[in-house]
Amino acid sequence: MTVPPSPLYYVAVSPGELNKEIEAGKFRPVYYFYGSEDFRIKEARRAVASKFLPKSQQSTNHTVLSASKDKLEDILNELSMIPMLGERQLFSITDIQALSEVQIKKILSLIDDKDPNRVVILTSPSARTPRKTTKLFKYLAQQTTAIEFARLKGDSVRRRINKMLTDNKITIDKEALDMIVELAGGDLGGMLSEVGKLIDYVGEGGNISRAEVASVSSDYQAYKVFELADCAASGKYDKAMEVINFLLSRGEKLSSVLYWMGEHFVGLYLTQNRKSSGPGKRDMSWKYKGQLGRFDNDQLEGIIREISEADFDLKTSRINSERLTIEKLIFKICSGHQKKANV
Template sequence: MDNVSNIIKEIKAGNVKPIYFLMGDEPYYIDKIAEFIENNVLPEESRGFDQTVLYGKDVSIQDVVGAAKRFPMLGEKQVIIVREAQELSRNINELTAYVENPQPTTILVFCYKRDKLDGKLKVTKALTKQNYIFHSKKKYENEVLKWMTGVLKTKKLTIEPKAAALFIEFLGTDLTRISNEFDKLAILLKPGDVITVDIIEQNIGFSKDYNNFELISAISTLNVQKSYRIINQFSKDPSANPVLLTISALYTHFKRILTYHALPNKSNAASVLKMSPYFVGEIEQAAKLFPMKNTAKIISALHRLDVKSKGVDAGNISHNDLLKETLISIFENVKK
């Protein structure tokens, strides 16, 4: 199945498929397609009669198929949306016969979130053959930054690159959570405003000074004092700043530095590293401080610290001491 905009375009043109099997690790697009079908395919006056929402945890495949085979009560079509469809995974193959011969007056939508069908299953092959599957994949960081720009454009807002990175630092690449925060800001801001790190701190609660993004920036510029100040702040509220996430963020950063060292053509670094070109300069700067061999040593040290952060051979080491050990492992590998 094509991308989201093409699917919606086809539906608007009246080319509606009998089955939409929406699956994958990124629920944002699954929700968007299902929401569009729910709000636009049937006339408003017939939705109460011919539109049904089922939940995978409450029904069986037989229940879904039975509902799909019924005729519409009021209009020419009926819509059935199966939310939490991943709960039906154990017996999903029982859907095969219906996929091969769907009811022409039914539009059956499956929201199969944070999972995907095994490609070897008969039902998967049947759905693929008819082009009924939409696979919603998690986006890389650089893709999320591009997506942010597009979403904010519809709200007549823009965002600073650093502010965008701060969103990803705190919310990861979860498009639904980021979208929800954008909705809040759109209420507070006026058209034409630029979302800055100060606006984020004031209205959403992210600290613009004490976060993993700022820690990585301090390390990459060899600002030792600032690095220790940030981890000391982290240790005051470990629940808000899990050491596991800090080590993970540092591991990702140094893996990028190692990859950058190995690039024969550094002009396409942003694409290979899957990050915004705006931040490639930081990787380039850090690569000058941490040679390839030293970077590899840091990655090995971070792997050991990651294991220790999970309680293996950690003894009674505190949150703060573990972070200090992390910084020591990094700074002792700076180019002499």
């Protein structure tokens, strides 16, 4: 059944509340799914479809349309059609932010709040979701059941990982679990992919340590560079060189390591100063939260210059030994931090 309209009907609900409602067989006539986690939006759309439509009708009675690719008249025509089989219809309209408020009103005018057999899901991708202060977003939030799908936080990610591993009779060390959570950064789709690879790698009844995560993860170097920055922040030269040696032992080139280091410290600098990484680039500020405040701006600017100079030395062969280049760089970063700490 659909939830009957009421004065408080069009209010935002949480993803958890959505799950409880659809598990109980209750559905809203029109939803608006948005947020920073695209995978969770797709997952929620699939969940609504699986609960609202019989399995035999999930392909025939679920129509997916694009507000950015399909003509408005085609969308309106689809919404006006009677289902081929059964009674229920589900419509998913992606990129709804591509339409104007007037155009969206035309779509909503075809939705009967009292019809229990029709559900419409409007969605916006994370990169193009309207700001909450805009007139369009406020209109969508007022006229639909709006649900925000944000990145999962640490505890939620841990629960999902542990459930997947328990289902496959696999155990995991705490440090390895922390490493996966850090790498995922709340990205559910990425996390599921990495855990799936680990399950295949260790097999049923196996155990996952940090070594397995480093061996399998497609983004292990990001974790190691983060760890390297932590070592530098503490002035731990030997530990920092262990990280460098690990990356080089994995066949990574020194030029790649310098690139990742530069990218990390520039990102940390931008996040610390609340600056954007640039138009069209994914927000990665979550990645640096644990290191904010460990370096001041002068330190970060100096580290970025040192990395740039080391990269120049490497490319122009001003220093014959690559090993000497990286040792010199790490020593400068670590000793520079120690001097600041002693001031």
